[in-house]
Amino acid sequence: MAVRSRTALFVRFREDSRRSFAGKVQQTGGSDAGTGDGLVELELVDLDSRPEFLTLHDQLRKHLDIVDKRVQRLTDLHAKRLLPGFAEENAYEQDEEIQDEAERITKEIHACEVAVRRIPASSNNRVWASMQKTFAADLQNVTLKFRTQQKHYLRNLEKQRDLVNSALIQQKNSQLVMLDDDPGENANGGFSQEQLLEVQQVDLHLDERNQEIDRIASSIQDLATVMKDMSQLVIEQGTVLDRIDYNIEESQFKTQEATEQLRQAERYQRRGISFAIVMCLLLGCFIMGIIVILKLFS
Known part of the structure; x- marks a missing residue:
């Protein structure tokens, strides 16, 4: 029987493949001489790359931590501002600082709201x-x-306003009584002018407090809108998760039903005529x- 040998052809193919591979390795080593001779360049994989949801999770958590710290700082500013004092300049500076901090917190909350809504939930x-x-x-x-902190501060401001208003009314009543008792003396002296100047200053202070109360009330209203939107979003996502859980439970229930039907089919098959014939x-x-064994031994 004639046999044709393919050994020589196989050896030639093997040598050609070795020379081709050696040329590629040499070309790679020449392009990157600093890494060593004869090394094959490998494609680098960025092992530090993180999933998108982890990056977004860290960003949102960072913003929420910042908001929480700012709320705590605002609480301290409110407590400091509500302390009794007589330096009006410091009071104005504190009011401006409180207003700026509240505006920053509101902007951060709106930014977080936008970021949460942009999460591709499905x-x-x-x-x-x-x-x-x-x-x-x-x-x-x-x-x-x-919002709770703002409401607490608003109630305290309103209490202080009511106290100042009552003191102002008592002061005006005392001035009217003094003018009725001795109108000539009070008209010629400077006491009434000083009292009127004090009344004007108190009125200006009350106007500023009223404006601050209006700003806080407006901020509370905006926060109520944000809370309503977030509540609706939580309810919607809860509905989505409940629907997923329902589908999983429904799949599990149907799988159990299918298993029970297979068992019934197996029992029915065993009770059938074919099963009896086989038995x-x-x-x-x-x-x-x-019988065959008994015949062999007999």
């Missing part, structure tokens, strides 16, 4: 939906904390085997 991606629900709830809690054949084979 029923197909449970990770994004869960993250959006979590941050919406956290933002709602921070906003509630800020009879097996029994006949067993009996015939015993």
Whole structure:
């Protein structure tokens, strides 16, 4: 029988492939001489690359921490401002600082709200939906904390305003009584002018307090809108997650039903005519085997 040898052809192909591979390695080593000779250049993979949801998670958590710290600082400023004092210049500076801090917090909350709404949550991606629900709830809690603090400060300002108003009314009544008792003396002296100047200063102070109260009330109204939106978002995402859980539970229930049906089918198959025939054949084979064995030993 004639046989054709392919060994020589195989050796030639092997040598050609070795020379081709050596040329590629040499070209790579020449282009990057600092890394060593004869090394094959590998494609570098960025192992530090993080998933997008982790990056967004860290950014949102950082912003929420900043808002929380600013709310705490605003609480300290409110407590310091409500302390009794007589330096009006310091009071004006404190009011401006409180207003600036409240505006910064409001801007941060709105920025966080926009970021939370931009999370691509859907029923197909449970990770994004869960993250959006979590941050919406956290933002709602921070906003509630800020709103509660603003309401507390507003109530204290209104109490101080009521006290100043009552003191002002008593002061005006005492001035009217003094003018009624001795109108000539009070008209010629400077006492009434000083009192009127004090009344004007108190009125200016009250106007400023009223404006500050209006600004705080407007800020509280904006925060109420944010809380309402976040509550709606939490409810929507909760509905999405509930729908996912319902689908999973429904799939599990249907799987259990399918398993039970397979078991019933198996029991029915065992009770069928074919199963009885097979059992009879097996029994006949067993009996015939015993008969054959007995004949061999007899």
